[in-house]
Amino acid sequence: MEKPLHKIRIKYSKVDAMKFLSHLDVRNVFSKAILRANLPISFSGGFNPKMSMTFSFPLPVGTEGLQEYADFEMEKPTDAGIFFQRLQGQLPQGLNLLEAKKIPIIAKALTVIINFAHYEIEIPNFVDCENLNTEVENFMNQQAIVVDHWTKTGIKQIDIKNSIVKFTVFDGSKLRMAVNIGNEKNIRPHEVIEKLFNLPKEKSVLFKVKRTGTYVLQNSELIDPLNII
């Protein structure tokens, strides 16, 4: 086992049918693609060695992601351009590689630096959008927005209001939401939909949701994680 030399950080999108892949599925697809691409990635030690790769915050199954990120630790010096070229041809349609960049091994993990995300929500026909603006306004004017989160220890009630930074209507029947993310306060867009329209889960899954970007919010500026080292 050689020590990893550097990382490659990639930006990719997860769209169309690939939105149905779970976080674990994405990991499996990438690990097979890396092997097919014959890229010199590092492995962990132990009884069951695993590829050294980390992904940013999971997308819920069914949600598209337009700017998602992952880091790969490399065992041999690897040019980002070559990495991009070789991996690109090995990914299924819908998992699209957008950019690759060489970063130092000591670069902070994606889940440590990424703290902000944009979502877009398409409202299906069965929902009346006439008073949408007012509804969203009233929604945001509540004292608290409490949702149930299932955790290992049981159901926990948490207030997600402060995590929603901005919530607006556009194109008449679409919503744009800017949220803080991080390990503690991850918002699931479908739970916002359920609260806002008072709908059960089997209806909220019919809303098309896209995470249009994940960022590092620094000094009130949104920075692409590729540019943070």
Added chain:
Amino acid sequence: MANFFREQITEILPLVNKPVRYIGGEINSVLKSHSLVDVKIALAFPDVYEIGMSYLGFKIIYEIINSRQDCLAERVYAPWIDMELLLKEKNLPLFTLESYTPLSEFDIIGFSVQYEMNYTNILQILELGKIPIFAKDRNDSDPIVIAGGPCTSNPEPLADFIDVFVIGEGEEIINEIIDVYKENKNKTRKEILLALSKLSGIYVPSFYEVKYNSDGTISSITPKEENVPLKIEKRIIKDLNTASYPVSQVVSLTEVIHDRLTIEIMRGCKRACRFCCAGSIYRPVRERNIEEIEKIAIEGIKNTGYNEISLSSLCTTDHSQIKEIIERLNTLFAPKYISISLPSLRVDSFSVEIASLLQKVRKVGLTFAPEAGTQRMRDVINKNTTEEDLMKTIHTVYSSGWDLIKLYFMIGLPTEQEEDVREISSTVKKAIKIGRSLNVKHPKINVSISSFIPKSHTVFQWEAQDKGETLRNKISILRRLLQGDIKWHDVNVSLLEAVFARGDRRLGKVLFAAYKLGCRFDSWAEHFKFLNWEKAFEECKIDPAFYANRKREYEEILPWDHISYGVSKEGLKKEIEKVYGKTTS
């Protein structure tokens, strides 16, 4: 049209569990233009995606068909219950994963039938695919429904639903089927079936008539059409090395049960365990040579990106070059963290030595199948393993650093006494003792108990299965004696397996009745509805015990007597006579 249909399916996918089962788009899946080929085949697997994606035969046939210019193969798996309900609710037909084409638009539907408990899902796939469930109701515009796989060792219970059975190995005959279909595709359904029935290894059940005696046994099986064979001989591939092998296996996007590159290194088994159907029907033994295996491994890994290579066969350590194969593959693949695995091991020290070689990349578990607890019983089944072999093997295992061993046993074998069952527990306890004597901290043995299922084309094909009550009693003896980690097979499932493994075509109506009562995914404990099965048997006035628990006369015409796997009834009779004289062959 196709696009609109795809959109409708995409609309319902967010509502189902694991939508990834239905999206297709996997690496190495093949999408061809339907208008550019002469023959379109949907390969169907009657279980859920994660199970069906792991079967080798399915992959072999998929790659052979798609390597031809003039035809295409696409895949369909049994939709899970939630998807079935939605398809019915929205009146959408079941479709293939590659192009989202409804099944009824294909020329041929080819089922891979691996297990009796998948039979109801064949009916489910046909119905959801909007293809008449009964063969007799299909007309010239419906697809030809073909079935192949190990269950065709007794195809009769499926005779009402399947137009054409493939008897034996599929690599060559699939091309012949396509050629014959192509030549005759504009003719009537019957003419196509007649043309297919001329191929060696093809069985068209509707061309045969079965008559019965007043006691329910069969009085005759005779061809109804001229020039169809009296006996259907199985197909065999002469040389594995020249046979087509899939090196661009479809790689699932989600986790499936065997997420690895499977390489069949040998077909057939030189052992002659008397209960084993696979050992009978896959004769003769043929090895794939080391060069060919290496080529497949290199090409296969390059195309799939798997991190495990499974060397499969009925008894992998019997391959004459097994050690060299593993060493060579280790040299090539261990530096890339790709491990080698074997399905199960024979009870001997050589197998443990082989297993040690497999540890190079990942730690592996060890599974052995002594099958029975006493020497007498092992002699009856012709398992040439002695108590000494087993204990020596266990000794080697524990002293080589393993602390967990899995052991498979079978209960309900012919001539079995309570003593034989009890001895299973003594065997396990002796093994643990060996572990302790070697100072293994927590020597552990996981015991799996299955019930004997008498199968067609085996020495035990005339034997009765123990009644449910007897089997339950034997299991509870073992549970009491062993207390700890013991798993056992559902006795009611074993009963149905025994019924369908040796049943005749009258069971078609039971199958249909059970399906209509809601039975499907019968191999899944959470979906298995035995009460509905009992109801179905009652409705059809058929007694399952007639098939499962009755010892058959040697003179009796068996439902599969017209299907030849090259194993003579006379030879089997001689063997069973030895059993009752208690010798091994």
